[in-house]
Amino acid sequence: MSSGEILKIMRPFTNLLAAIIALAAFQAAASESARDIVKAAIDQWRGSTSRGVITMKIHRPDWERTMTLRSWTRGDDESLVRVTKPRRDAGNATLAKKGSMWTYSPKVNRVIKIPSSMMNRNWMGSDFSNKEISRSDDIVDQYDHKLLETRRSRGHEVYVIQSIPHEEAAVVWGREVLKIRDDYIVLEHAFYDQDGAHVKSLLTLAIGKSGGRTIATRQRMAKVEVEDEWTEIRVEEMEFDVQLRDILFTLSNLQNPRE
Amino acid sequence: MTATAGIVFRLAWRNLWRNYRRTAIVLAAIVAGIWAMIFMIAFTRGMIESMVSDGIRSIPGHVQIHHPDFRNDPTVDNLMPSPGGELAAALGGEDVVAWSSRVRVPAVISSERGSRGVTLLGIDPVAEVPISFVADDIVEGRHLENERDRGLILGRRLLERIETDVGKRVVVMTQGTDNEVVDRGFRVVGVFESEIASTEEAFAFAGRAALQDLLAIGDQVSEIAVLGKNRREAEQLHRRLAETANAEVEVLPWYELNSYLGTTMRTMDGFVIVWIVVIFLALSFGFVNTLVMAVFERVREIGLMMALGMKPRTILAQIIAESLLLLAIGLAVGNILAWATIHLLSDGIDFSFVGEGLEIMGAASVLKPSLGIKDVLLSTAIVLGLGFVASLSPAIRASRYHPVAAITKE
16 A cells, blocks of 8 residues: 555545644634733733722612722732712721732721621622722633634724633632723623623723723623612723832721821 | 238228219329329420430530630631540540541631621531531532532522522632631532521531631641530540540530530429429319318218227328329329320421521420430329328328217217
8 A cells, every 4th residue: 555545545534633633722722812811901900000089989779979089009919999088988998908908997997807708798888899899810810711702893803701710719600701802991891690690790881091091981880680770980080100109008008098 | 010001001092982073083183283294394305305416416516625715716726636646546435426527617608699607617528427417418419428528518598598509609708827818619519408497507518628728727627526425424425535635625515515505404404393393282282172171071980990999190191091092093194194195296296386486495396205214203203202291281180080079070
């Protein structure tokens, strides 16, 4: 049998093999890129510092209230938030550092560490939990990401990425779907339960320029199953890559503000 | 002497049935009283019994070993090494039926729609089987396979409260040794049910080694639960283990671990006596009255017997014999009736309509009366003893009649 004949017989197999390798490589690339997109969206904050003013509006069917907050962040695991308005709540502050969280209330003049049992409670009565406020980078490593589709919308590419938490990740959701624009602005972050029901979404309502960057300036967290309950965050002013003193993110500064 | 005793007994027996209607009425009262006495004791005993055995199962064990500060501050800061050396040898003793080391931490379990604080127990499911309640009560899913099992077992009520289900993932959050939050996703592999609904919400079970990993505490444990042969032998077991254990741990028997249970048990014995005496006091009025009447009716007869040469002492003995016979018959019938009632109800009486109230006491809503031979003997002895005392006054009065005066009395 000549070598040519052997090749002829083998061809279907080699073709199949090639197809398998190509498919595997494509899938690896696809999941790699999905992860990269998510990472890039998170990295918008990583390594940089920010200082700004934010208003938070908590809406319920029978009431609504608005708070003005000053915020400082450094990297993705240090943040300080101080309430400036309304006067009743002014001075209340929250420091989040490496997954732990402390609050300070001037009325009792005490710094309280949020115990693990409270991490799932809402933050200042909003639709965000303490955990959501204090952590942000878990989503990169604790999930498997998959690019579902790429859409075109208003002159931008929009990646729709499905993130499924690892078996033992500390995440209650069954899956999360992120819509990320090609400039790495998260347009929507939807949370689905383990039966696949849509539970809540963080929606970006407005995108604008602030502090020299294009960022989501208005975001709303809303539960899908409960009507007319949401929390909206609006960026009033924001500066990036500012010089922040180390003392900013300390317990002593939480209690006795120096800035 | 025996001849006199025979005559006394025969006279007493016949006297009883001379006025059978009166005897029957008193007898009915005595039987009812004895029945109520025994049944209520058995009922209360059953309640306490279920409380104590449930209590011991939720402690769990007859004796427990902890870090000395653990009971005041049950966190990961107060752990002890896994038993080794002498303690392990002592735990292998003959009076130990089973023992199990556990990790016990407060934790928060959350699902997509809710979160609850629980006591999370890291157990070795095989060693735990005879000791705690979870093994028998898995109603859905499976039990943990071994201490390295990475699944989680929750109570039915907790499952409903946080709207999750078997096969779904929940997040367990707790405090690590350095006060930092530690959390991990766990898959719910099984559901347990308990007679006491609050237990279903209060406890969650995970593999011991899996929990030790999560908390990064090596092979340290929070408590060692030891089950002896019998809860009444807990004292000896406790003494033996306390002698072997070093000073860095605290060894306590169940009645000190749950002093409410211990006190209840001790109070119960006192309560039984009080209960017997109270019932007897109520009974004694009718009883003594009957005896007085019986003596009063027979004054002439007693006078005659004395005139014929019967000694006052024999008269006294006869009246007392009469009363004791009456009581003995009452006791026999009452006890048999009570035993039959308890036997009929041996499947337990369903009190679920007041179940919530019973739960507060820690008792289950189905109560099984439990009849102790000790209680029966005690009540019989007390009733006969007090009956004797009660019959003394009419008997003494009868023995002091003057024969002539008695015979001529109208």
